[in-house]
Amino acid sequence: MAAQTPAPAIIDKTAPRAPRRLVFEVMHDWITTVDHKKIGLMYIGYSLLFLLIGGFEALLIRIQLAIPNNSFVSPQAFNRLFTMHGTTMVFFVGMPILFGFGNYLVPLMIGARDMAFPRLNAFSFWISAFGGVLLYFSYLGGDGLYGAGSAPDVGWFAYAPLTARVFSPGHSTDYWTLALLLSGIGSIGTALNIVATTICMRCPGMKLNRMPLLVWLYLVTSGMVFVAVSPLTAAQIMLMLDRYAGSHFFDTQAGGSAVLWMHFFWIFGHPEVYILVLPAFAFANEIIPVFSRKAIFGYPAMVAATVGIGFISLSVWAHHMFTVGMGAYANTFFTFATMIISVPTGIKIFNWLATLWGGKIHFTVAMMFSVGFLFQFLIAGLTGIMLSASPFDWQLSSSYFVVAHFHYVLVGAILFMIFAAFYYWYPKMTGRMLSEKIGKWHFWIFLIGFHLTFDFMHIPGILGMPRRIYTYEADRGWEVLNMIVSSGAVLQTIASLLFVFNLIWSYFKGAVAGPDPWDAWTLEWSTVSPPPPYNFAVTPTVESRRPLWDLKHPDDPDSNYEM
Amino acid sequence: MTIIRVWASVVGRPFQFVLGNNSTSIFAPAGTPAHAIFGLSMLVLGIVCSIFVVVAGLLIFALLRYRFRASDSNSEQEPAQIYGSNQIELSWTVIPVLIVVVLFLATTRVIFSTEKAGKSKQKIDVMVIGHQYWWEYRYPKLGIVTANELHVPVSDSSNPTPTYLTMSSADTDHSFWIPRLAGKMDLIPNKTNVMWIDPEQAGLYLGQCAQYCGTQHAKMLLRVYADTPTEFAAWVARQQKVAVEDPSATAGEAVFQHNACISCHTVSGTVATGRFGPDLTHLASRDTIASGAVPNTRENIRAFVDNPAHFKPGVLMPPMHLSDHDLDLVTAYLTSLK
Numbered sequence: 001m002a003a004q005t006p007a008p009a010i011i012d013k014t015a016p017r018a019p020r021r022l023v024f025e026v027m028h029d030w031i032t033t034v035d036h037k038k039i040g041l042m043y044i045g046y047s048l049l050f051l052l053i054g055g056f057e058a059l060l061i062r063i064q065l066a067i068p069n070n071s072f073v074s075p076q077a078f079n080r081l082f083t084m085h086g087t088t089m090v091f092f093v094g095m096p097i098l099f100g101f102g103n104y105l106v107p108l109m110i111g112a113r114d115m116a117f118p119r120l121n122a123f124s125f126w127i128s129a130f131g132g133v134l135l136y137f138s139y140l141g142g143d144g145l146y147g148a149g150s151a152p153d154v155g156w157f158a159y160a161p162l163t164a165r166v167f168s169p170g171h172s173t174d175y176w177t178l179a180l181l182l183s184g185i186g187s188i189g190t191a192l193n194i195v196a197t198t199i200c201m202r203c204p205g206m207k208l209n210r211m212p213l214l215v216w217l218y219l220v221t222s223g224m225v226f227v228a229v230s231p232l233t234a235a236q237i238m239l240m241l242d243r244y245a246g247s248h249f250f251d252t253q254a255g256g257s258a259v260l261w262m263h264f265f266w267i268f269g270h271p272e273v274y275i276l277v278l279p280a281f282a283f284a285n286e287i288i289p290v291f292s293r294k295a296i297f298g299y300p301a302m303v304a305a306t307v308g309i310g311f312i313s314l315s316v317w318a319h320h321m322f323t324v325g326m327g328a329y330a331n332t333f334f335t336f337a338t339m340i341i342s343v344p345t346g347i348k349i350f351n352w353l354a355t356l357w358g359g360k361i362h363f364t365v366a367m368m369f370s371v372g373f374l375f376q377f378l379i380a381g382l383t384g385i386m387l388s389a390s391p392f393d394w395q396l397s398s399s400y401f402v403v404a405h406f407h408y409v410l411v412g413a414i415l416f417m418i419f420a421a422f423y424y425w426y427p428k429m430t431g432r433m434l435s436e437k438i439g440k441w442h443f444w445i446f447l448i449g450f451h452l453t454f455d456f457m458h459i460p461g462i463l464g465m466p467r468r469i470y471t472y473e474a475d476r477g478w479e480v481l482n483m484i485v486s487s488g489a490v491l492q493t494i495a496s497l498l499f500v501f502n503l504i505w506s507y508f509k510g511a512v513a514g515p516d517p518w519d520a521w522t523l524e525w526s527t528v529s530p531p532p533p534y535n536f537a538v539t540p541t542v543e544s545r546r547p548l549w550d551l552k553h554p555d556d557p558d559s560n561y562e563m
Numbered sequence: 564m565t566i567i568r569v570w571a572s573v574v575g576r577p578f579q580f581v582l583g584n585n586s587t588s589i590f591a592p593a594g595t596p597a598h599a600i601f602g603l604s605m606l607v608l609g610i611v612c613s614i615f616v617v618v619a620g621l622l623i624f625a626l627l628r629y630r631f632r633a634s635d636s637n638s639e640q641e642p643a644q645i646y647g648s649n650q651i652e653l654s655w656t657v658i659p660v661l662i663v664v665v666l667f668l669a670t671t672r673v674i675f676s677t678e679k680a681g682k683s684k685q686k687i688d689v690m691v692i693g694h695q696y697w698w699e700y701r702y703p704k705l706g707i708v709t710a711n712e713l714h715v716p717v718s719d720s721s722n723p724t725p726t727y728l729t730m731s732s733a734d735t736d737h738s739f740w741i742p743r744l745a746g747k748m749d750l751i752p753n754k755t756n757v758m759w760i761d762p763e764q765a766g767l768y769l770g771q772c773a774q775y776c777g778t779q780h781a782k783m784l785l786r787v788y789a790d791t792p793t794e795f796a797a798w799v800a801r802q803q804k805v806a807v808e809d810p811s812a813t814a815g816e817a818v819f820q821h822n823a824c825i826s827c828h829t830v831s832g833t834v835a836t837g838r839f840g841p842d843l844t845h846l847a848s849r850d851t852i853a854s855g856a857v858p859n860t861r862e863n864i865r866a867f868v869d870n871p872a873h874f875k876p877g878v879l880m881p882p883m884h885l886s887d888h889d890l891d892l893v894t895a896y897l898t899s900l901k
Binding site: 074075076079153155159161162167252253255256257258259292293294295297298299300301323324325327328331332335336339340342343346347349350351353354356357358359360361362363371374375378379382383385386389390391392393394395396397398399459462463464465466467468469470471472473475476477553561562 | 641
């Protein structure tokens with residue numbers, strides 16, 4: 001992104017150190033920045049890096065499982081791979097990439113010049129990024145260098161008592177704990193910042209019921225981050241006390257409770273799914289209307305459904321614990337809470353459907369990914385209903401069916417919408433369009449790879465294949481299915497590399513975007529691309545949910561129709 | 564309950580035809596809890612498949628019908644804007660709520676009916692204790708302790724003999740899962756869980772640990788043998804005896820007793836009373852060793868004692884560093900424990 005820095009006025013080719021100083025200046029500029037757009041881009045950049053690492057780990061996992069009784073990696077290396085893959089994808093890809101887009105878009109969309117607390121924003125970014133570096137530093141340790149031990153192998157859920165020192169000697173679990181502690185502090189800081197920005201920094205006329213839905217969804221997400229990440233942070237501290245200060249919260253050998261850890265973890269872990277998926281919904285709420293050429297259907301219902309999801313998602317955590325032996329009454333309660341969350345989620349899908357209805361649907365790459373998201377999220381939701389029926393879950397939990405289900409959410413829904421968001425907002429962020437031609441290849445290869453992998457992954461679960469096993473016997477009827485699943489992973493890898501190539505190629509060679517390439521309606525498209533550091537030369541004033549529509553259609557302003 | 568059963572027998576046929584021909588398929592139930600879950604599964608599947616057909620159909624229709632083409636008349640003109648409709652939005656809130664209520668009531672019935680198992684005087688009690696990475700089975704009323712291969716009697720409706728499993732863990736979390744007999748139940752240290760099974764056909768039911776428990780989680784395999792009543796009685800009688808003293812194996816017994824083996828393993832009727840590892844009293848009566856990892860042959864026992872990590876990397880038993888001569892002797896002893 002060096003192009004954003006103004007080049008020196010006079011380039012003196014005889015000055016030998018000029019290029020090096022330029023690099024240093026650019027780095028200094030990025031490292032010290034408090035501009036929400038640069039911080040957003042840094043979030044996105046570092047999570048893309050981790051996406052490649054976490055994806056590579058997934059590829060190794062799938063190579064190991066492609067054939068039965070494989071010895072491509074050792075059991076312990078496999079256990080480290082799935083631990084690092086899960087931890088990376090949730091904490092160092094999902095959260096930061098979504099916070100990155102939020103950081104970039106929220107102030108622009110509400111007509112503000114920056115976040116409410118710019119320096120807190122920078123602090124949150126750097127401490128999160130440091131968490132990711134710390135997690136991967138444990139790999140470099142390679143059994144003892146610098147006392148780092150080696151990568152954690154306790155699973156991203158890190159169930160007690162496997163994390164107790166007696167079962168997890170060395171420091172790998174400590175790296176995991178500290179990495180999540182730091183990224184959790186960063187997440188809470190960013191969430192606080194987004195709430196404060198949304199409440200306090202809106203431009204004149206931007207009433208709460210005129211905010212773009214994206215901003216609403218980020219507001220609810222941020223509220224959930226407070227409630228969900230704080231217990232995780234508390235649990236990490238308790239785990240460290242167990243390991244080093246002689247407490248026994250989770251140390252079962254001394255009378256501690258393994259179930260207590262599960263409650264702490266899933267009180268975080270379940271809302272976390274919604275923390276990740278609500279921003280994906282937020283992107284869909286902006287992209288689907290623009291490429292259908294229609295205002296979103298049922299704005300108030302969408303807001304109400306989001307708030308509903310926010311609250312209900314905090315009371316469903318124990319559906320991860322149906323096999324823990326909580327008893328029939330607890331199972332019944334959590335079954336109901338889990339099933340009822342499908343109602344607000346269904347409202348969203350129906351409202352997107354109604355937005356498409358009667359529109360003029362333009363199949364840009366961003367829209368293609370959004371359509372893929374709609375179908376895949378529908379399937380993910382329906383398999384979620386299957387798992388919410390707790391007796392069915394007694395069979396399917398901890399099986400590959402669950403792995404397929406949540407990858408349908410995390411890849412089929414969230415990652416698809418992240419890709420859509422890139423194709424949609426990349427022109428705003430860089431001033432260049434992403435190549436639609438490469439984008440279509442990226443979409444189709446990824447779509448085929450995704451379905452090969454995760455459609456077929458449901459079946460080994462039904463046939464009794466548990467998750468987190470490094471190998472399996474050849475006599476169970478799982479081997480053909482696993483081979484198909486693994487070949488899909490290869491296709492997804494190819495498509496992801498194509499995407500990264502597109503990001504780089506288009507930055508230099510892409511078509512110049514102009515301020516509003518999609519003929520969209522929200523405030524970020526009223527500035528030049530990329531926006532100047534102060535965003536808006538004149539603070540905008542808005543009178544409806546679609547301020548740019550009002551500008552383009554002064555005869556028929558949106559404010560006449562708002563409910 | 565009967566409605567769900569009838570529904571399952573109709574809708575479940577194709578699923579059983581495609582996915583039921585498998586030793587660990589959840590769609591090939593062979594016991595009461597698994598049948599109840601299968602019935603509910605078919606109800607849930609029927610409902611979610613109907614929802615999928617309706618919603619996906621509407622989506623596909625909308626995408627095809629309203630696809631924009633550059634040749635469309637008035638291509639510059641925006642389509643009619645519709646901002647919402649209270650009636651429509653109310654309908655797609657109320658209908659899903661009703662579906663959820665139906666699903667919830669059906670689920671609740673299965674939860675409670677599965678929990679209160681039919682009490683039977685002839686029930687078998689087994690304590691299941693999970694270890695890294697093997698299963699310990701104790702029959703307190705029969706005085707039997709064994710490992711990795713669970714024997715239970717077949718249970719038929721005229722003469723129900725369900726087996727009640729009381730479960731806990733000696734170290735980390737584990738989970739007991741025989742897909743054809745029942746759903747899984749976790750084994751958690753400091754917590755006692757219960758479940759029950761009643762296999763309706765004699766035979767071998769496979770499964771494995773379903774909760775990540777450490778390095779060798781993958782090969783913590785489960786084998787449940789459903790015996791006919793006479794087979795089960797014979798098995799009980801054999802297991803209740805102390806280890807058979809085979810005169811030709813006394814040299815191997817000495818090797819066993821003079822090395823660290825007895826710190827971890829029990830052979831009843833001898834000085835070996837260790838509890839950390841599997842009970843070996845009737846080792847030779849089992850089909851497999853190393854928690855189902857390999858068949859129980861002389862060569863495999865010898866190789867396992869020599870270096871357990873050869874079959875199961877991460878296993879807690881250390882290599883014994885015995886001479887070839889001692890290895891042969893101890894193998895002869897172990898294979899004599901009928």
